[in-house]
Amino acid sequence: MNNFIQAKNLKFSYINEMEEPPVKTEVLKDVTLDVKKGEFLAVLGHNGSGKSTLAKCFNAINIPESGTVTVNGLDTADEDNLLAIRKSAGMVFQNPDNQIVATIVEEDVAFALENLGVEPAEIRRRVDEALKTVGMYEYRLHAPHKLSGGQKQRVAIAGVIAMKPDCILLDEPTAMLDPRGRKEVMDTIKQLNREQGVTIVLITHYMDEAAQADRVVVIDEGEIMLDGTPKQIFSQVDTMKNLGLDVPQVTELCHRLRKAGCNLPADVITEEECVKALAQLLRKGAQP
Amino acid sequence: MSIIKTEGLTYVYGENTPFRKVALDNVDLEINEGEILGVIGHTGSGKSTLIQHFNGLMKPTSGRVLVDGEDFAADKEKLRAVRFKVGLVFQYPEYQLFEETVYKDIAYGPKNMKLDEQEIDRRVRETAELVGLDPEILDKSPFELSGGQKRRAAIAGVMAMEPRVLILDEPASGLDPQGRDRIFEIIKRYHEEKGSTVLIVSHSMEDIARLADRILVMNEGKVFCCAEPPAVFSRSTELEQIGLSVPQVTRVFNALNELGFGLPQDVYTVKYAEKVLRERLEQES
Secondary structure (H helix, E strand, O other), X not given: OOEEEEEEEEEEEEXXXXXXXXXXXXXXXXXXXXXXXXXXXXXXXXXXXXXXXXXXXXXOOOOOOEEEEEEOOEEOOXXXXXXXXXXXXXXXXXXXXXXXXXXXXXXXXXXXXXXXXXXXXXXXXXXXXXXXXXXXXXXXXXXXXHOOHHHHHHHHHHHHHOOOOOEEEEEOOOOOOOXXXXXXXXXXXXXHHXXXXXXXXXXXXXXXXXXXXXXXXXXXXXXXEEEEXXXXXXXXXXXXXXXXXXXXXXXXXXXXXXXXXOOOOOOOOOHHXXXXXXXXXXXXXXXX | OEEEEEEEEEEEEOOOOOOOXXXXXXXXXXXXXXXXXXXXXXXXXXXXXXXXHHOOOOOOOEEEEEEOOEEOOOOHHHHHHHHHHEEEEOOOHHHHOOOOOHHHHHHHHHHHOOOOHHHHHHXXXXXXXXXXXXXXHHHXXXXXXXXXXXXXXXXXXXXXXXXXXXXXXXXXXXXXXXXXXXXXXXXXXXXHHHOOEEEEEOOOHHHHHHHOOEEEEEEXXXXXXXXXXXXXXXOHHHHHHOOOOOOHXXXXXXXXXXXXXXXOOOOOOHHHHHHHHHHHHHHHO
């Protein structure tokens, strides 16, 4: 089977029971989306667009109001599947402080494994391996609260990969980090995807992070508006801005120059491409 | 005329313990009245420690901080006055909302200043309008608001005190591009209307570059540089070496210059980059 996650006509609403009568807010309206095995998918959308809600539907924190979500072929609406789904699709949240439970790094990484009743020797092996993968092995005996934000987030990721999931869902994992921490986390994510074939669903506000994915989905008002490669998505500069989103600076620069009549490709999304295109343009301009 | 001045400001964490760390190392700095100063530095560079000295939350280990020409460290009365003069908006300020209604939360600071009811009411309503909160929201509980509204309500609470210096620590972090633009619009409007000095701490060079009159770069507890944006960004290679990420367009222009195109070295916004390139192309054709 090629699709790891399948959402079909997914609908989800939050119901506020504090109000009289209860108020229903429709967040996801008829979302159909497949995430392929081994894919690195980025999900973009402004605050309140429904992207976090969607991620929570992918590991059965949210159960569809109508429609279906299957993870690795398992229906999230079936309670008997819960454990298997959570084992195969792990989640990393925005705030590292909210997801670290132990007072020693390696104990935190071992937490889920202990709950699952994994053999102690196997726990030791997997914890060490997970910490090495995220580059935090030397910190295994440190106290998590003394680590930097990027380090804490990598410990959180280690806790997830120790469970050997097929897929990791990350909900704005870099939002609270500084540039160095962001890079550490992004490098870890890409390495897990490329070297270990872990399926990645990355929810982010950072366009440069989305530009590194295989595929980008843009969600707005609970519906999928755009779905394509980063190049296909970011070349639609005006559409993205109308959706309250941004494009990388280099894309915007080339877009503006194109509007002014310069001969530049429409799908520049990385610095290297931009340098190459501009160098060509400037050299041509220099010719009579 | 400087509104804040530091002289040899040094701060040491955990003095006489194995964890001793010099967070600020002999900082001499002058902040001009009415300017927008961007403050940049990677985690641990000392920027948060620095701003907490500006309204007396922290006291120098050695050296002095002068606000409006006065050293307030020793005098309790002066310290209280400084808290009203220099308003500090922490990172994720929405976690500090606590009152029953948005109105009461915004009124909390002005009330502490012992302003009369009428003045408090004026300030709450004016500031709410400034940050884009509708009057009917004022009667709601802060916990009923959306994330973006909460952030704006929390910022309004400090703005309502109309401090002469407004300091914001990462005011846009965690927001989407639209939310981020909105916060910076609000800060800009506040600055224009009140003429107050504004300090913005941020990791994002792009955001700082758009707004600031001058940029202060902190590194390892020292002032790396404090100058106007073009002068700061012309040192982009050094900035990257100290762990800061410079704007994408700056890196592109550096690469083009390495190829020998001889473009200006102080390009840091998309608009400016466009202008420079168009002028160059027109010149040549």
